[in-house]
Amino acid sequence: MTFGFAPSSAASINSSSESASRLGRMLEPSEWAAAGIPLLRSPREVVSGLHSRHRPTPSTAVVAVLDHEERLTASASFARRPIPADGWEFRNALLAHLRRVIPHDLRRRTPVRTAVLLYCRDGDERWTEEDGAWMWGLRDACTLHGLRCGAYITLTRGGWQVLGEGRGGRYPGSGSRPAPLGEVPSELGLLTPRTAGGAAEPLRRTAAR
Numbered sequence: 001m002t003f004g005f006a007p008s009s010a011a012s013i014n015s016s017s018e019s020a021s022r023l024g025r026m027l028e029p030s031e032w033a034a035a036g037i038p039l040l041r042s043p044r045e046v047v048s049g050l051h052s053r054h055r056p057t058p059s060t061a062v063v064a065v066l067d068h069e070e071r072l073t074a075s076a077s078f079a080r081r082p083i084p085a086d087g088w089e090f091r092n093a094l095l096a097h098l099r100r101v102i103p104h105d106l107r108r109r110t111p112v113r114t115a116v117l118l119y120c121r122d123g124d125e126r127w128t129e130e131d132g133a134w135m136w137g138l139r140d141a142c143t144l145h146g147l148r149c150g151a152y153i154t155l156t157r158g159g160w161q162v163l164g165e166g167r168g169g170r171y172p173g174s175g176s177r178p179a180p181l182g183e184v185p186s187e188l189g190l191l192t193p194r195t196a197g198g199a200a201e202p203l204r205r206t207a208a209r
Contacts, residue, residue: 025087026132027139032152032164035139038114040151041070043167047118047153047160050075051172052179056120056155061134063094065102065147066114073113074101080119085130090137091144098145105146114150115142120174121154125161135163 027035040046046066054062054077064075076097083089098104098115105111117138121130135152142149154161157175161168172178 022084022086022133023129025136026085026129027087027135028132029127029164032135035149037152037164038148038150039165040116040162043151043153043160043162044169046070046072046116046151047155047169048172048179050118051155051176055178056118056174058120058122058174060120061090061093062118062120063097063138063141064116064118065098066116066150068112070114076101085133087133087136087140090134091140092137094137094141095144098141098147108146111142111146111148114148115145116150116153118153118155118160121156122174123156124158125154125156125168127163131163 046064049072050056050062050064053075054060056062056077059080060077061080062075062077065073067073078093078097081089081093094115094117102113105113115138117134119131119134131152131154138152139149141147151162152164154163155172155174157173159168159170159173
């Protein structure tokens with residue numbers, strides 16, 4: 001004789017509740033665009049600089065803090081844990097790394113520094129639920145660290161894309177060879193017209209892997 005147990009209805013409810021909670025901790029592109037995220041003046045230089053410093057591979061996140069002139073103040077990179085995409089988990093990871101590389105600005109009335117997130121992943125440039133969870137996590141981590149929430153950028157084999165803005169380029173991509181700092185790679189000639197120009201000089205480099 002074989003005895004079995006039917007799945008607990010309470011367990012099913014808990015699972016559904018957890019899924020609903022995770023879905024609530026993500027932002028749609030329209031929500032992100034409506035949040036008043038400041039535009040990067042020189043997204044190409046920011047992306048290229050972070051790519052050269054941290055050499056991200058798929059499932060690597062790079063969080064960077066920029067001053068009011070869009071110069072790099074601090075940055076950290078880390079691998080995404082193999083868990084379901086959850087904005088709360090991403091928020092905690094981002095906040096932990098921000099605390100390691102730069103003091104908070106919670107005593108200021110208004111933020112003077114901006115945090116941006118570059119996430120290297122597989123797939124194409126289209127928004128995913130994982131991107132939505134990273135957006136939610138970045139916004140919440142910035143609030144808790146006294147920073148202005150800045151751009152969320154994906155890095156895929158096709159290039160980079162500033163989500164919610166429609167700006168991007170073909171170089172660098174997740175499979176690109178990082179260029180030495182200070183050099184302008186020849187591949188920049190392949191950039192799409194959507195990218196912006198300008199220069200951003202790094203003030204300090206702090207990387208945590």
